[in-house]
Amino acid sequence: MSARVPTRREKLTRRRFVALAGASLAAMTAGVAAAAPAEPAQKSGAAKAKKPAAPPATPTAHQKEFERQKSGTLSTLKTIRAYPLPPGGDLPVVFKPLRTPKKER
Amino acid sequence: MLKSDVWFATIDELSPEIRAGRLSSVELTQGFLDRIEKFNARFNAFERPTPELALDQAARADSDLKSKRYKGPLHGIPYAAKDLFDTRAVPTAWGTKFLRDRVPNENATVIDRLEAAGAVLLGKAAMVEFAGCLGYRFANASATGPGRNPWDPTRWTGGSSSGSGAAVAAGLATFALGTETWGSILCPAAFCGLTGIRPTYGLVSRAGGMVGAYTFDKVGPLARSVGDCRTILAAIAGADPRDPSCATEKTKLDRGAGRQWRNLNAALVPLDWKKVGEPEVKAAFDTAVAELAGAGLRMQETPLPDVPAAEVSGLLIGMEALAAFDPFLADGRVKQLVDDMAPRQLELGQLVTGPDTTKALRIRDAVQREVREFFQRFDVIVTPNFMSIAPPVEQDLNEALPYGDPVGALAAACGLPGLAMPTGTGRAGMPVSFQIVAAPFEDATLLDLGDLYQSRTRHHRAHPAIA
Numbered sequence: 001m002s003a004r005v006p007t008r009r010e011k012l013t014r015r016r017f018v019a020l021a022g023a024s025l026a027a028m029t030a031g032v033a034a035a036a037p038a039e040p041a042q043k044s045g046a047a048k049a050k051k052p053a054a055p056p057a058t059p060t061a062h063q064k065e066f067e068r069q070k071s072g073t074l075s076t077l078k079t080i081r082a083y084p085l086p087p088g089g090d091l092p093v094v095f096k097p098l099r100t101p102k103k104e105r
Numbered sequence: 106m107l108k109s110d111v112w113f114a115t116i117d118e119l120s121p122e123i124r125a126g127r128l129s130s131v132e133l134t135q136g137f138l139d140r141i142e143k144f145n146a147r148f149n150a151f152e153r154p155t156p157e158l159a160l161d162q163a164a165r166a167d168s169d170l171k172s173k174r175y176k177g178p179l180h181g182i183p184y185a186a187k188d189l190f191d192t193r194a195v196p197t198a199w200g201t202k203f204l205r206d207r208v209p210n211e212n213a214t215v216i217d218r219l220e221a222a223g224a225v226l227l228g229k230a231a232m233v234e235f236a237g238c239l240g241y242r243f244a245n246a247s248a249t250g251p252g253r254n255p256w257d258p259t260r261w262t263g264g265s266s267s268g269s270g271a272a273v274a275a276g277l278a279t280f281a282l283g284t285e286t287w288g289s290i291l292c293p294a295a296f297c298g299l300t301g302i303r304p305t306y307g308l309v310s311r312a313g314g315m316v317g318a319y320t321f322d323k324v325g326p327l328a329r330s331v332g333d334c335r336t337i338l339a340a341i342a343g344a345d346p347r348d349p350s351c352a353t354e355k356t357k358l359d360r361g362a363g364r365q366w367r368n369l370n371a372a373l374v375p376l377d378w379k380k381v382g383e384p385e386v387k388a389a390f391d392t393a394v395a396e397l398a399g400a401g402l403r404m405q406e407t408p409l410p411d412v413p414a415a416e417v418s419g420l421l422i423g424m425e426a427l428a429a430f431d432p433f434l435a436d437g438r439v440k441q442l443v444d445d446m447a448p449r450q451l452e453l454g455q456l457v458t459g460p461d462t463t464k465a466l467r468i469r470d471a472v473q474r475e476v477r478e479f480f481q482r483f484d485v486i487v488t489p490n491f492m493s494i495a496p497p498v499e500q501d502l503n504e505a506l507p508y509g510d511p512v513g514a515l516a517a518a519c520g521l522p523g524l525a526m527p528t529g530t531g532r533a534g535m536p537v538s539f540q541i542v543a544a545p546f547e548d549a550t551l552l553d554l555g556d557l558y559q560s561r562t563r564h565h566r567a568h569p570a571i572a
Contacts, residue, residue: 065242066449068503073453076416080465083413089467096349 107136112276113568116182116333119279123181126170130181134163134225137183141227141277144571148253148262150271152188154228155195159183162225169223178336180223185272185281188229189236189315190216190324199315200234200265202248203441213313214348215282215324215341222340227278231268238286238317238426239439239447244498246444251498254296256535256569260495263293269327270297275571280328280337284314286321286422287517288510291540294327294525296495298536300555300565301327302334304342305545306520308356312347318425320350321418321517330565331526331555335360338548356546363550364484366557371397371404371541372483374512381508382492385530389537390489393528393558397487400557404487410475415514417472420457420465422517427454469518476519480544485554487541488512490525494535516542524551527564536567 111119111133122128138156145151166181186192189199191209198204216226231249233241244251244261252267254260255275262270266283270293273281283290285303294301302325309324316322326337335358344353373394378387398404427450433439439448496505516523523542531537543551559565 062445065446066452069240069446069449069453070456073456076420077456077461079413079416080420080461080468083464083468083471085464085467085471090470 107132111136112140112571113329113566114279115329116178116279116336117330119182120178120180123166124170124175130163130166130183130225131160133181134159134183134227137227137277137279140275144275144277147258148255148271148275148277149231149247149249149251150268150275150277151185151228152198152200152231152249152268153196155192155226156228158195159225159227162220166223166225176221176223177340179219179340181225182223182279183225183227184219185227185230185269185278186216186219187232187236187266187269187281187283189232189284190229190282191313192216192226192229195229197229197315198248200232200236200247200249201442203438205248209313211313214310214345216313218341218343219282219337224340227272229268230266230272230278230281230283233265233267233289234442234444235426235430235447236284236286236289236315236317236322237265238422239430239442239444239450241444242446242502243444243500244496244502246442248443252293253498254495254535255571256298256495257533259497260535261296261498261500263296263495265289266293266327269293270299273297273299273327273329274569276568280326280333282337282341283325283327284311284317285323285325286318287418288513290323290325290327291490291513291523291525291538295490295538295540296536297327298527298538298564298567298569299327299525300330300334300527300559301325301525302331302338302548302551303516303523303525304338304548305352305356305522307350307352308342308522308546308548309338310341310343310345310348310351312345312351316425316429318422319429320425321422321520323520329568331524331552331559334524334555335552338552352546354546356548358549358552360556361553363547363553366550366554367401369402369484369550369554370482371402372409372479372486373404373406374409374486374488375406376489376492378492382489383494383531385532386489386492386494386537389529389531390539393526393539394487396561397554397558400561402554402557405483407483409486409511409515410472410479412472412475412515413468414472414518415509415511417465417469418514418517420462421469423450423454424457424462424465427451472515472518476515476521477544484547484550485541485543486512487539490538490540494531494533494537512540512542520545522546522548522551524555526555526558527567528562529564530567 252262269281274297
């Protein structure tokens, strides 16, 4: 198989899609999110007596990860916004009115 | 005492034994429950075993057989279901701790369909919290801790159907149900050395399953062979009034219902193995390609359509997930998730405008058209599932899997079916997998091609030694 340099789009990894999150009216502060404690683990078979598989993120690491995800989102938006489409389009969004069932007499 | 090979037997092997009365479902089920008791903590496979329900269903299966009410090849076969399928009176927690008291009062459609087919539910399989739809960077983003790979418990099972993968690979269930938004069936199938199929979007009802991304989620099996996947898919596929997105047109899944493989054109995606990926994985993939070519499949290296499928899928999945989990974002429970970036997805979401989302929907349509044109020239895409083996459980997944997933992106955007099959081993004896992807509703073509491959190889029968 011949070698080919991946395009920028192809570099978007399986995991990076998680950075592309959605809209909400409420914004949260980084500090609150970073400091949010997890609930103590219940003593159910699998989870107990296991060391944590990943180290807890420090505030700096947390912010660094946020910036990485933000950069990914902005990169995605740049691609979406630059993608040429004709005005109008071919009705890609499907909407189906729901029929009302007839009342039995 | 059952023979040790029943734990890793296929449905095709177990079913005739059960039907002939040489193996009782109760005996088989009790054996699996004993193994779950013994090994579950090692692999984090089950969130919650359901022994009473399982033994009740198994007893009914045996009783039905005695009364000549045979329900088909899944009659009496024990399985696990990812803990996002609603199960009547059994908690269904979506991989979180804070939903552990969530007890549905009815079954998901697929659970009902498997029950009608005579299958026996052993329990709810562990999973990545919210199926990863609010993001995760580490394997431990689950109420039950990281899915530990039966081939090497220091390595990850893959996700988000982590417990489904672990349960089947460890011989704790004959098959498992998983779901996939982007990669969540094919990934654990790959890392655990299993055969798994991601059906076409809409082929299998999602009713009663957790919604992660409304227009991306698919339900499919992880099993030990293509034949088993076909049997399970045939039992769960089909229109469902409870799921309006379900295809109403019947899709034939019988052996031979796909396109004749001798007439197929397969596309091989060029990959840059010099920069990323492991040589052992490449070597294993090359043997799969050689095997398929030897069987007569025509293959041609060709680039994929140059479309922003990853961006479209990523953005829309993110939007849909934020809408789906809005109540937990609003009341702050999302802060109880293991992945501490989940609550901050709201901030990232604020960068996306309404027009951005609608434009992404329009581009998705354009992507579908390009892909449709591609599938007029090629019938299937053959490509590695991953370019590396399962990573260690503690590794940051962004670092562990640093390469793109262009085929997965296209498949997510267009709802394409994909079949994962083992093709030998890589470093440290860990499984290597490849995938075949087809046009929508060509699931039978995939299964037929998979049957052909597995009739010529034995990789799918390899399993770890669990003692």
